[in-house]
Amino acid sequence: KKLRREYTPSEFVEGILKGNITILSQAVTLVESAKYEHQQIAQEIIEKCLPHAGKSVRIGITGVPGAGKSTSIDAFGMHLIKEGRKLAVLAIDPSSERSKGSILGDKTRMEALSREKNAFIRPSPSAGSLGGVARKTRETIVLCEAAGYDTILVETVGVGQSETTVRSMVDFFLLVVLTGAGDELQGMKKGVMELADAIVVNKADGDNKQRAMVTRAEYERILQFLRQATENWTTHAYTCSAYTGAGIMELWNDVIEAFMKQGWGNGVLAERRKQQTLSWVYTMVEEHLHNLFYRSPAIIGCKEEIEREVVVGKISATMAVQDLINRFAAAELSGVNVKDSSPFEIK
Numbered sequence: 087k088k089l090r091r092e093y094t095p096s097e098f099v100e101g102i103l104k105g106n107i108t109i110l111s112q113a114v115t116l117v118e119s120a121k122y123e124h125q126q127i128a129q130e131i132i133e134k135c136l137p138h139a140g141k142s143v144r145i146g147i148t149g150v151p152g153a154g155k156s157t158s159i160d161a162f163g164m165h166l167i168k169e170g171r172k173l174a175v176l177a178i179d180p181s182s183e184r185s186k187g188s189i190l191g192d193k194t195r196m197e198a199l200s201r202e203k204n205a206f207i208r209p210s211p212s213a214g215s216l217g218g219v220a221r222k223t224r225e226t227i228v229l230c231e232a233a234g235y236d237t238i239l240v241e242t243v244g245v246g247q248s249e250t251t252v253r254s255m256v257d258f259f260l261l262v263v264l265t266g267a268g269d270e271l272q273g274m275k276k277g278v279m280e281l282a283d284a285i286v287v288n289k290a291d292g293d294n295k296q297r298a299m300v301t302r303a304e305y306e307r308i309l310q311f312l313r314q315a316t317e318n319w320t321t322h323a324y325t326c327s328a329y330t331g332a333g334i335m336e337l338w339n340d341v342i343e344a345f346m347k348q349g350w351g352n353g354v355l356a357e358r359r360k361q362q363t364l365s366w367v368y369t370m371v372e373e374h375l376h377n378l379f380y381r382s383p384a385i386i387g388c389k390e391e392i393e394r395e396v397v398v399g400k401i402s403a404t405m406a407v408q409d410l411i412n413r414f415a416a417a418e419l420s421g422v423n424v425k426d427s428s429p430f431e432i433k
């Protein structure tokens with residue numbers, strides 16, 4: 087994507103703070119760009135936006151494809167817009183192949199919402215590692231908050247670690263499920279349920295309503311045996327219909343708002359955000375070190391030989407590690423390593 091006009095970082099920030107959607111979108115494009123120059127500008131913008139960020143309600147949503155996430159976000163989002171809120175919908179989908187339209191691929195999946203001027207919908211950044219995509223989304227959250235979005239929804243499909251990743255950047259995590267009796271529940275990973283602050287059985291309408299209520303009760307029963315996702319908060323199961331809108335308003339008013347009020351009141355959310363920021367820092371440190379190590383000419387030059395030696399049992403694994411680290415450190419000290427890896431780099 088080409089930027090139509092080159093703004094200075096200050097102009098970007100000014101535009102973002104005014105809530106200019108075009109400028110916000112362009113800044114997000116910079117955040118998502120793999121180009122080093124773009125990343126440098128993006129980092130400057132983010133830093134200037136940080137003091138204006140952090141004041142939103144951050145909600146994560148997950149569920150299998152077809153659970154009704156986008157339909158629910160559409161209904162839920164329209165309710166929020168009517169309440170006078172400004173909503174940003176972002177996605178994390180490392181498996182993203184746009185053609186499959188697996189997630190937020192096209193805005194038509196949120197038809198009503200995409201026409202609202204107070205809704206900012208941003209599809210998942212094009213495929214990359216989960217870590218890379220997650221970093222872009224975290225930074226996009228900062229920009230959206232600075233632009234005045236008071237509610238951020240981060241959507242993900244359950245692939246690999248993506249639920250854990252989204253959990254690590256939101257205050258409240260919602261799991262959308264379907265009816266489907268025992269086997270569905272069996273297949274549901276306990277770990278994912280333990281991340282959720284609420285579970286909602288969607289499509290509780292028409293013939294399906296009764297079954298949805300039964301399913302809700304089953305989830306409720308299982309939840310009793312699971313670890314709670316948030317201190318002092320008991321996760322419950324609910325039903326809703328994104329079609330009829332039943333249960334949507336209640337989900338916001340009675341669950342999420344109550345959660346936010348309690349969490350900010352008792353310090354749990356302040357602590358959660360602090361921990362999230364710190365773990366974000368160290369995740370990036372790890373990525374950066376990882377990149378430096380594997381791209382070091384010193385490592386590339388000796389890796390094969392050391393691997394051979396360790397495989398045939400000539401040296402132990404521990405010795406191999408020691409050797410690799412020593413060579414890396416020596417190369418670092420002597421400046422042999424090319425500094426083509428930056429903490430901002432997207433891989």
Ligand code: GDP
Nearest residue numbers: 150151152153154155156157288289327328329
């Ligand atoms: P996602 O893949 O989780 O985003 O699921 P979608 O929102 O695309 O929904 C999958 C399908 O379920 C679509 O055909 C929707 O029209 C349908 N659907 C979504 N919500 C409801 C609902 O509340 N009731 C009924 N009956 N169908 C729904």
